[in-house]
Amino acid sequence: LEKFYQLPRRGLRSQRQNSPSVIVEKLKEMQRFFGLSGTGKPDRQTLAVMRKPRCGVPDSGDFMLTPGNPKWEQTNLTYRIIKYTTQLSEADVEEAIKKAFQVWSNASSLTFTKTSQEEADIKIAFVQGDHGDNSPFDGPNGILAHAFQPGQGIGGDAHFDEDEIWTMNSSSYNLFLVAAHEFGHSLGLAHSTDPGALMYPNYAFRDPSTYTLPQDDINGIQAIYGPSNNPIQPTGPSTPTACDPRLTFDAITTLRGEILFFKDK
Numbered sequence: 001l002e003k004f005y006q007l008p009r010r011g012l013r014s015q016r017q018n019s020p021s022v023i024v025e026k027l028k029e030m031q032r033f034f035g036l037s038g039t040g041k042p043d044r045q046t047l048a049v050m051r052k053p054r055c056g057v058p059d060s061g062d063f064m065l066t067p068g069n070p071k072w073e074q075t076n077l078t079y080r081i082i083k084y085t086t087q088l089s090e091a092d093v094e095e096a097i098k099k100a101f102q103v104w105s106n107a108s109s110l111t112f113t114k115t116s117q118e119e120a121d122i123k124i125a126f127v128q129g130d131h132g133d134n135s136p137f138d139g140p141n142g143i144l145a146h147a148f149q150p151g152q153g154i155g156g157d158a159h160f161d162e163d164e165i166w167t168m169n170s171s172s173y174n175l176f177l178v179a180a181h182e183f184g185h186s187l188g189l190a191h192s193t194d195p196g197a198l199m200y201p202n203y204a205f206r207d208p209s210t211y212t213l214p215q216d217d218i219n220g221i222q223a224i225y226g227p228s229n230n231p232i233q234p235t236g237p238s239t240p241t242a243c244d245p246r247l248t249f250d251a252i253t254t255l256r257g258e259i260l261f262f263k264d265k
Contacts, residue, residue: 001026003143004058004201033059033193052202053173055181056135056146059191059201070149071188071224072121072156075109080120083127087166088175096168097124099208100179103198104187107218107234108225122186124179126162137161144203145178147185158182168208176208189220196239212236 001007007026024040031038034049042050079101084093094114101112112122130136133154135146140163147158158179165172177198184199192199197216215236227233251262 001030003056005030006058030059033191035193035195049202053141053144054202055178055185055191056137056143057185057191057201069188069224070151070155072110072150075225076111076113077122077156078113078115078117078120079122079124080115080117081124083125085126085160085162085166085175088168092168093175096175097179099176100183103180103211103213104183104221106230107213107228107236108221109227109229110187110221110225122156122158122183124158124160126160126166128162131159133159135159137163139163140165144173145182147182149185150188156186158186170205170207173203174205174208177206177211178203184217184221187221188224189217192216192220194239196237214238 001023005026007023027042027046028038028040030049031040031046036045036049037043039046079097081093081097084090088096098112098114105111125131128137129139133148137143137159138161143161144164145158145160148154148156150156160166160175160178160182166175166178167173168175181198189199191201194200194214194216197214199217199220213234213236215238218234218236222228249261249263253260253262
């Protein structure tokens with residue numbers, strides 16, 4: 001709650017001395033964001049959500065823009081990878097990063113160019129622990145990465161926790177998926193409450209080879225930078241408001257902290 005919902009540290013002290021109301025209200029805010037029952041109590045569902053690996057950017061509650069509506073004034077942006085992970089080849093990292101930027105360029109008027117120049121708009125680095133931006137990483141799992149909203153200096157930069165296991169497949173954490181999410185923040189998007197959106201704060205694996213940007217994210221990026229330059233505008237999948245009551249499954253299991261449903265398999 002301190003990291004993602006601006007719970008004041010004095011709220012913890014006041015809770016010990018007087019009333020738990022501050023923590024209860026922040027817990028309810030978190031529960032509402034994730035579509036849980038707003039009980040204000042750390043029940044099993046709430047704790048399960050809290051334990052999931054996620055992005056380190058706070059949850060603003062706005063589906064579209066970060067507070068203050070920051071954006072890049074130009075649409076032709078540059079990026080530079082200043083520190084690579086040791087877990088993948090540089091070629092694999094560059095491929096994942098390029099593909100992650102393409103997710104956003106395909107849906108908007110933005111273009112992205114890799115540069116070796118010192119002053120790139122978006123700087124990318126794999127770092128550990130306290131790395132000098134007042135947002136230290138927490139070791140394996142937990143917070144996977146974070147990025148900063150558009151602006152000068154550190155604005156737009158994206159940092160990935162080198163203590164995580166980064167992959168190009170479904171094991172551990174897929175770099176393309178996490179990078180695509182973080183670059184949404186680099187462009188001015190906040191977290192979405194839509195569990196099917198790329199900008200949903202918790203990590204969930206999706207097949208990169210068939211990945212299509214969800215409509216919620218398309219709406220968000222186009223609200224900032226306008227439609228794609230392509231003659232045919234992209235459309236993406238939307239999360240249904242409710243499951244079909246007639247829907248049945250043959251098997252259910254859990255894997256990597258996710259619940260998997262099987263039918264006709």
